[in-house]
Amino acid sequence: MKFETDPIVTERIKKIGKKVTDEILTGEPPTVNLPVRASSNVHYNKQEGLLYLGNSMSSRSFLNFAHTRKFMQTMLIASKCKELIEKSKTASIRELYYELKHNISGTKENTFEGQDESDPLIEDLETMTDSLREQLHLKADSSGILFGKLIIEDMGDRIDCSKLGKSGLAIPSIVDDYKFLKCDADYVLVVETKAMVDRLVEEKFHLKNNAILVGLGGQAARGARRLIKLLNERLKLPVYVFTDGDPWGYYIYSVVKTGSMNLAYESKRLATPQCRFLGMTMKDIDHFGLQKVTEKLKDVDKKRIKQLLSYEWFNKPQWIKELKSMLSKDARIEQQALASKSLEFVAREYLPGKIAGKDFID
Amino acid sequence: MKFETDPIVTERIKKIGKKVTDEILTGEPPTVNLPVRASSNVHYNKQEGLLYLGNSMSSRSFLNFAHTRKFMQTMLIASKCKELIEKSKTASIRELYYELKHNISGTKENTFEGQDESDPLIEDLETMTDSLREQLHLKADSSGILFGKLIIEDMGDRIDCSKLGKSGLAIPSIVDDYKFLKCDADYVLVVETKAMVDRLVEEKFHLKNNAILVGLGGQAARGARRLIKLLNERLKLPVYVFTDGDPWGYYIYSVVKTGSMNLAYESKRLATPQCRFLGMTMKDIDHFGLQKVTEKLKDVDKKRIKQLLSYEWFNKPQWIKELKSMLSKDARIEQQALASKSLEFVAREYLPGKIAGKDFID
Incomplete structure (x- = not known):
């Protein structure tokens, strides 16, 4: 499937990747920045009649030990979404989890242990790229x-x-x-x-x-x-x-x-x-x-x-x-x-x- | 909506009504007979590869105080299904409950207090008339x-x-x-x-x-x-x-x-x-x-x-x-x-x- 937004979303994902690779090349800690998705950062815009995320931002750094696993997972998801867009494919969020779940070579660790690890990071990527998950070529459960x-x-x-x-x-x-x-x-x-x-x-x-x-x-x-x-x-x-x-x-x-x-x-x-x-x-x-x-x-x-x-x-x-x-x-x-x-x-x-x-x- | 089975099912409902009115006219206790729907009466037919109800029957009598309410409710449901068939209408099982829920005049009692009272009696009527509920013009939740x-x-x-x-x-x-x-x-x-x-x-x-x-x-x-x-x-x-x-x-x-x-x-x-x-x-x-x-x-x-x-x-x-x-x-x-x-x-x-x-x- 192709969407009008494909080129825009691909560019946004690439931009995240470019920032990280630039940081690696210049010896800085690779980091991604993303809006806080907690209810403390949810605001009701009375004029528009819509709920919005506020401006609070957080960052996720590869070299912060508490962030390393999530950082790795964020990169895997971003990379897979870029691939889905380029191949004109879509995947359910459960398929995405299974596609990305594998052994990390040389370790006993898996990339993901459960879908509860990948789902919130999909939401992160949506906010980071200002895109719906559907524009990232991911599908939620349908009904209606x-x-x-x-x-x-x-x-x-x-x-x-x-x-x-x-x-x-x-x-x-x-x-x-x-x-x-x-x-x-x-x-x-x-x-x-x-x-x-x-x-x-x-x-x-x-x-x-x-x-x-x-x-x-x-x-x-x-x-x-x-x-x-x-x-x-x-x-x-x-x-x-x-x-x-x-x-x-x-x-x-x-x-x-x-x-x-x-x-x-x-x-x-x-x-x-x-x-x-x-x-x-x-x-x-x-x-x-x-x-x-x-x-x-x-x-x-x-x-x-x-x-x-x-x-x-x-x-x-x-x-x-x-x-x-x-x-x-x-x-x-x-x-x-x-x-x-x-x-x-x-x-x-x-x-x-x-x-x-x-x-x-x- | 009309189904091929409409005349057959109407006849079967009428037969139940005729038995009851005959009993009233001859002074016998009005009674309906129906197959037992408990797991004790469920059998697996190996040759056909199907689950079947066995031959155990029970009866529901208006003059048995423990049966009176259910007997009244069974009659209401049978009568409403006959009406649905004749009007070429269908109803959800929840609508049926609401259609039949009303005060019994001269009493403080309602015909039905909850859908948990009407649903099992629909299943009773299905077995009594040997018809699917869909043939009684009733709808279950759809999905698929x-x-x-x-x-x-x-x-x-x-x-x-x-x-x-x-x-x-x-x-x-x-x-x-x-x-x-x-x-x-x-x-x-x-x-x-x-x-x-x-x-x-x-x-x-x-x-x-x-x-x-x-x-x-x-x-x-x-x-x-x-x-x-x-x-x-x-x-x-x-x-x-x-x-x-x-x-x-x-x-x-x-x-x-x-x-x-x-x-x-x-x-x-x-x-x-x-x-x-x-x-x-x-x-x-x-x-x-x-x-x-x-x-x-x-x-x-x-x-x-x-x-x-x-x-x-x-x-x-x-x-x-x-x-x-x-x-x-x-x-x-x-x-x-x-x-x-x-x-x-x-x-x-x-x-x-x-x-x-x-x-x-x-």
């Missing part, structure tokens, strides 16, 4: 499904996503090479559960309402997040997010919108700050008479609600109200609880009403 | 991905599964209505991890080798199992299974081949006894020099290996050898460990060699 009036070119194949029956397109981990050939959709509806997507497809919601449906199947995978971003950015489609009415659903929304703390260095490429939250809300419970199909909060739910209340990006009147109402009602509500009205209710009344009335939370 | 030279008709759409780029077709939970319009594939390769499917797609393995790739993403979902069965039965394609070399991978294979203990009553419709195991095997470790990329067994692995050794359907010389060798080597090996040879190795050498040499375990 897509339906709608959108024609995509993927590896030379022309895929009409409105002609995939009830099966749908599996969203891969790398979508940067997708070409959007034609789009007759008016907006993107991001849905937490695949079962709800099944419901909407059965009701032909996507075709009747010109919606692109993106089903996440829980927390959004990187490929799905990037795809939502691209649909918003390249096709200028509004994005609405539809999750369960609980702190886990709300956090899924916030990751799609603002980015995640773990991957704050990638928010700019993965997050869609323009997206809006559609439901389920606490107001829905009273408005639609759903009291009988709520569930009581568990202790972990309550703890999580309090965490969300402490996050700066939830510090908005509507979200504070929503989260506090969840606590005072002692209630959470699932998307599929709408079936208690009727199977068709979500597609015929709930979603069209919310969208027509612009009944969103930002 | 498909690529290959196969053209499917799904809800009127014609889907060419060889023209889906690196994205692939998401396998839905209901596949009985698929029409196989054209197939230029020679066999089905069932793969445990989606990451390995990504690898094979990047190498164009499916196109070069005329293979249909079915990626499971862990344990096989019902939709994927049914699809494998249909590909084998209707298109007469041989099926090879490629999993990690560990007890969890081997059990995934055995579920695809023989059925699962939980769902023994459905083996006949979900299992593919003709399928064959391709790898990873313990022999592969020595044969391909993979000692450096194995992992030591954990206690849970060892315990699981001993469980498999106690199952009748693993009581075959090759499997006993394989499982005992795993214990004596104290090693497990993942599919992706083949990347230690080279990224292309699995597609260019490992799989073609195994298939050409018929190097399988049954």
Whole structure:
């Protein structure tokens, strides 16, 4: 696979290598510098609505005994990514680990003992080269499904996503090479559960309402997040997010919108700050008479609600109200609880009403 | 959605209802009879290579106080499934729960308190009507991905599964209505991890080798199992299974081949006894020099290996050898460990060699 960014990323990797070899030749200690990826260095940029890494930097030096192993591993990973780009290949992060795991000749030591050693260094290389791992030709686990009036070119194949029956397109981990050939959709509806997507497809919601449906199947995978971003950015489609009415659903929304703390260095490429939250809300419970199909909060739910209340990006009147109402009602509500009205209710009344009335939370 | 079996299944549900109403009219206690679904009533049919439910029956009587609630719930579920079939609708098992959850008028009691009450009764209704839940128009969670030279008709759409780029077709939970319009594939390769499917797609393995790739993403979902069965039965394609070399991978294979203990009553419709195991095997470790990329067994692995050794359907010389060798080597090996040879190795050498040499375990 080839990406537009290949030459840029290769240059950035080469630059790291050149610095190190120059240092070796001039007798200086070989060193790499990289941004600190701890939560202490994660900041919320209110204006852009994105999580960012701050400016704290650390360095990793070959001659510092505590850094030597990690330095060696960083070089191996950088070198392998450069090779992947040059060979137009991609690898899963697990394959990368296995490709690089070998004996260091003359020693009893292995280059890597577990994937827990290589994964964080991939994140390091991403920050060092200011590139997504996908641009380093590495793949994360994929998950997610897509339906709608959108024609995509993927590896030379022309895929009409409105002609995939009830099966749908599996969203891969790398979508940067997708070409959007034609789009007759008016907006993107991001849905937490695949079962709800099944419901909407059965009701032909996507075709009747010109919606692109993106089903996440829980927390959004990187490929799905990037795809939502691209649909918003390249096709200028509004994005609405539809999750369960609980702190886990709300956090899924916030990751799609603002980015995640773990991957704050990638928010700019993965997050869609323009997206809006559609439901389920606490107001829905009273408005639609759903009291009988709520569930009581568990202790972990309550703890999580309090965490969300402490996050700066939830510090908005509507979200504070929503989260506090969840606590005072002692209630959470699932998307599929709408079936208690009727199977068709979500597609015929709930979603069209919310969208027509612009009944969103930002 | 309409299925061929709709009239038959409706008749079977009606028969249950007629028995109960007849009993009410004649003053007898309303009762339903159903097969026992406990492991004590699960048998392995060696000749057919399938797990089956035995002949033990139990009955559920409305006038037996211990049965009353379950009896009422069974009637609600049967009635709702009949309605779904008549309306050509399908529902997820979670939606079914929400659709049926309501107050019983004149009491403080709800029909259902949790989905853990409705799920087992769905399984009861499946055995009582000798039907898959999909034939009752109920959907399980879906998971799985498909690529290959196969053209499917799904809800009127014609889907060419060889023209889906690196994205692939998401396998839905209901596949009985698929029409196989054209197939230029020679066999089905069932793969445990989606990451390995990504690898094979990047190498164009499916196109070069005329293979249909079915990626499971862990344990096989019902939709994927049914699809494998249909590909084998209707298109007469041989099926090879490629999993990690560990007890969890081997059990995934055995579920695809023989059925699962939980769902023994459905083996006949979900299992593919003709399928064959391709790898990873313990022999592969020595044969391909993979000692450096194995992992030591954990206690849970060892315990699981001993469980498999106690199952009748693993009581075959090759499997006993394989499982005992795993214990004596104290090693497990993942599919992706083949990347230690080279990224292309699995597609260019490992799989073609195994298939050409018929190097399988049954």
